[in-house]
Structure formats: structure tokens, C-alpha cells
Amino acid sequence: MASLAAVCRVSARAASQQLRSQGARRGLHSSQASLAAQNFNMPALSPTMTEGNIATWKIKEGDSFSAGDVLLEIETDKAQMDVEAQDDGVLAKITIGDGSKAVQVGTRIAVTAEPGDDLSSLEIPAEDNAAPKKEAEAPKPPKEESKPVPKEERASTPPAKSDASKKTSSGKAMKQTYPLYPSVQHLLEVNGLPKDEADKIPATGPGGRLLKGDVLAYLGQIENSYPSELAGRFTKLSHLDLSNIKPMAKKEAPKKAAAAAPKVVEDLPVELAMPISLTAVMECQKRVKDSIGVFLPLSTFVARATELANEDLPKSKTAKPSADELFNAVLGLDKVSSKYSRGNFVPQVTALPSTTLSHPSTAAPKKADILDILSGKKPSPPKRSPVAGAAGVAGPLNVFSVSVPKGDEKRGQVFLERVKAVLEAEPGRLVV
Template structure:
């Protein structure tokens, strides 16, 4: 049984080296395909390396924090599942892995010994055979213009443009790709493109086999009015107050004003002026938030010296006129006067009630009733009652104050 070398992978087509951040698997631990083995940092990103097959991590060559590890160099040794690590032979490192400076030194040596075109094609031919078998592409003449990235790689590594016809191409319609050149140079594995495509296709598939339809949510039962009132804030709970007010004095005042100065004042004007007058100097609301001046006075203790707390109200009464009420006939009973002969004879007759008589016809009709109502926050009932009493007092007793 022999172990296998685990080399530094190329996580992008342009990656030549990377840093090992941390190993997620320790020596002697088993792993399965898809497990994250380690994290690799590059100058662009930090990526996870997943296991392609099941195995055991036999030995870590490059530990956590290793810097500038070349792509293709050995970083660990792995074994198959079930292997005895004590009897495994650690293989030698693959010396054919490319060095960082190898591509730059090749043109210099070739310029001294042979023409540039001949010497650069020889190492490429040796690696092209392995690259073609792994990548699945085949070398063919490039009829399309080369991609700028491909031209840059060829120029950077001292390869002529004619060398592009000898590199196995995996692009559409046989076009040469940047990854093909990197595989030809040995920078990345020859099957990197196909393996990446398979992995992306696997990750792109969304498995919905274990998805279940969520059960419908139960609609909450309606709370009774009492329970709903308990959950509402105190400032949102309102109480309706009502008070009947007669317009008799208002109508009389309205007629006098029209007869004396020829001006007709509608009843709505009397109501608006009465409400304006009744809103003055009401007791302070218990639900109102204190102003900045009131808070400052409270800090200095001036709120106790100021005396009675009062504030202006903003009540607008709603007027409802009820239909006339029909009452039964009014009956007046009287006592029958005693007979004169009974009085002269000394006889004291018992008083008997006389038949009742109707007053004002068979029935009495009571005029329409005007009800003034307002909604006040809970706790301000007294404040609202004072307002309604003031409106009633002005409209029924002193409507003349509202003329001027």
C-alpha cells in the first residue's frame, strides 16, 4: 500500500501560488468527498478546498500559515480509506512540478543554445501529450484570432503564436482558452476545466426532494371587547360622553338679533362659539405628555407653586337631533264638590273623584331633543363633562354672550 501526494491546487486559471490559512482536517482523520480539507488565501480571495474522493490525511507537509506555496507543489500526503498509516510508505515529492521562475529562465537558456522557436516548442510538446489526455481537447490550427489573455500568456512565457496550433484547445469551435495554455505550461491540471464544469453543474442543481409544504397558519381567534381594551394603550381607549341641550334660548336670541339689526346668525355659529368658550381653562389632561417647560418647572419645583393646573381643550361636539317623542294624553283628576243640602242637613259626604278630563287634546308631542356628544381618552371623563356642562350653560342660559 502506498500513499498519494496531495499538491497545491489551482483555484483559478491565473493562480500561481497561495497561502495556507488553516487545515480543517488533522493528521490521521478520515474524510469523504465534499468535505473541506483546508482554506487557501490568494491575493484576491479566500477559498475552501474540498475533497474529490474519500480518504485519510496521512501527513501534512505545509502547515497552517504557510506562505507563497507554489501551485503543484506537495502540501500533504493522503491514503485510501482503511489503510494502515503505520505501514504506508511516504512517496517522494514530484520534482516535475513547475517552479515559479522556470518560465522566465527558459527563454534565457534557449537564446544562448538554440533558436527561440525550436527550444520553446520541445518542453511544450512533452506536456501537451498529458494535457490533451486529461483535458479532452485536441490540438488544431487556430483560425480565429487569439484571445488577448491567450496572447499575453504566450508572450509572457516566450512562446510564439505558431505554438498555439500545438496546444489542445477546449473552447467553442476549437478555440484556444487561457486555461488550455496554463494546462499546457503545467500551471494547472489538464482536467481542471472539465472538473470545474462538473462541480459548478452539481452546485447549480437545487435539490427540492426534502422540501415539505408548510402547514397553513391558524388564524387567531377574535378577542372579546374587554380583552382587546386591556391590550390597547391607555391613550387609545376612548369614552363617549353625551348631554342633552335645548336650543330654545338660542332660537329666541336668533330671532331678536334678526329683528333688531337684520342679521341672521345660524345655530351652527352659536355652537361653534360656545365650544370655543368652553374649551378655555379646562382641567389638565391626565394622558397629555408634559412639555419641555413643564418638565423644567418640575425640576425646579415651580410646578407646585404655579397653583391649579389648567390647559386649553380641543373638543369638538357632535350634535344629534332625536325625533319628536309622542306621549299619552295628560289626565287631570279633580275632587267632586259636596252637595249644599248635605251641608245644611249636617251630613258630611265622602269626597269622590270626578271623571278625568284631557288637557291639550288627546296626545302631547315633545319637541326634538339635541344631544351633544364627545369622545375623550379614558381617565379624562371629568374634563369632558366640564366641557359639556359649560356648553349647556352658555346655550341655555346666556346665548347672548355669543352674539358679540
């Protein structure tokens, strides 16, 4: 039984060691044994990247690096990017150095080792893409043969192209003091043009920089005038052009229609006035006070006279018919309706004294004069002051006036005459 348990433990250890070795082979590192180096291939920094240029290596052979350190800088026709280490390690060997151009993605560019490995006894692995490399080396002779073709064409055709570009392009060939754009460098290299050739190409970019379109025009792949036309378009659109903007013409005032109906001018009201004496009213006021001890102000007499005068006035010519009158007209009762109506006149009184009359007051006793004492003359008794509002009220100074619409002068005149008759002839009617 014990031997069976021992056999199970041995088989379990063997299985776990086998799983560990398989897990190690599935890791990020491709080494299969201790002290075995790993190939560092050209990475693809974008889904569409097929090749790139190695600008500079940031570390040297034999230097150690940690995860996140920048190992090298890679250029493409679109951008320049840094390549960072994913794990700790040592740079054992650099197979493709600085300035290498058109390095295919997947090509071995260096060999790395684990931290602490002895580089002198390190086993350098074979290149992963040895077969593709041989295939890539095969078309090299045609590539070398194709290089002289652009050179011959460039030796024969550029003078004519440069003459055409001078005639049709506004750019001038000048020495490029700024670094060339990656797209320009890539285009020069693909077409077999040396870097010094960039100084001979007319440049239309900002500040005299060489653009990709300038190289394409120099190679004859596009029209020579296209880069200058495009640069001119950018220059024109870089600032706000107000030359095609015209001020809006001033709108003429609309002419008045000749047949326009004239504005209806409302007639102003007519002012009617009539002088009325309040002498009889004041006498009636005094009699009431003396007989029953009740004081009636003048405003009461005027208000009651106005109520009586507004009864049964001639119908107004400007008043709009009421709902009852319209209904009577539908029934045919308008012909038998009354020709009189109640008015709503309120007279305005000019020179009317205060209507609030106080009780008769006794004047303050006059002090004895020294002359009266010496002469033996008795001081006169104090006189009662007259009723307030009695002086200056009677006569033509009291003017009653009303405002009536035009056409109702007769109606207003009848009202004033009734007020005058009641106040001057029959003020006693106003007391009852």
C-alpha cells in the first residue's frame, strides 16, 4: 500500500514538471533551454505597417534593460515611434544597426538574453525568418538592376522636368535646413534618389520645406503645376477674404399707396358752459340750518340737481345700441321705443367755494385799547363770522360746464338748462 502511494507521488511530480515545462514554452520568451538567447524581431507598430527604418538604438550591446525602457527608435513614412521593452533582459547583439532602411516587419534586428546570463557562452539562436530572408535576398539583383533605371531617367529627364517646373511652379529649389518629412524620405529612397537630391527639388511647403507633392511632381507622377496650385490655394484660404463681400443695398422705404384710405380722425368733444347763480341755494341752506339744525353742503344740492337733470334727456346720436335695443329691433319694437334716455353728465363747476362749512364761530375778544380806557369808551362786543363759503359764490362767477360728443350738443344744453332751473328757481325740491 505504501509502495502504491509512493508511485502515485512520483507520477504526480512528473506530471507537474511536464505542465511547467509546457507553460514555460507558451510564455513570451522563445528560449527552450537555459542560457539560450532570444531573437528580437522588427515589430509592427500599426496594423498596416510592413516595413520601417531604424533611426537609432538607445542602448548598446551588453547593456541591461528593464520593462518599459526605450530600446530603439523606428521611423515610418508617417511617424517616428519608440519601441519599449516588455520584460527585463540584456541586449546580447545588434544585428541591424542605426540608419537601416526598409527593414521588413518580422526580420531579426537584435538578440536578447535573460538577466544574469553569461554572454560569452550564450547560444545564438537561428533567425526565425531564415526562409523569408532567402526569398527576400533573391529579388535583390532585380532591385539593384532597377535602381540604375531611375538614375538614367533622372540623368536624362530631370533637366526637362526642372525647366517645366520653373515655368509652371512657383517653388524654388533651396537647401533643406529642416529634417525631411518621413514621407519625403521614404519617397526619395523608394525611387533611388539620394538625400542630397532634395536640395535640387523646387519646394512649395511653408518656409521652403519640401513636401511629398514636390517630389511626386519632380518624378513626373503628377503635374508640375499641382504643388504650386495647392500651395496657392492654402495661402489664399489661410486668411479671411472679404473681396467678394458687397455691402447690402439700403432698402427703400415702401411707397405709400395712393389709394390708401385716409385715417379716421376722431371728433373732439364739445365743451358747453352756462353761468348759474347759487344765491337761492345758499338761502335755502340757511333756512334749513335755522329751522331743523341740519347743515346741507352745496355739493349735496349740486349732486341732487345733476340727478334730476339727467332724467329723460333726448337720445344720444353717437351712443351704440345696447343688447336690449338690438333685441327690440329684431322684434320690431324699436319704432315704439322711447325717444328719451337717461344721461350720465357730471358738470364741472368753476369758482365754487369749499362745500365744507363749519359752525358759526365767535371771534376772539379784542384786547382793550389804552385810548378806549382813557376815553371811557366800551369795547364793542365780538361779531359772529358769516357762514364759510357764502362770500363770492352768487352771481355769474359760478360756471357749470360739461363735455359732450359732437352731435350731442342739444342733449348737453338741455342738461345744463335743467340744472340752472332747479338751482336758481326751485332749490327746495332738492331738500326733500
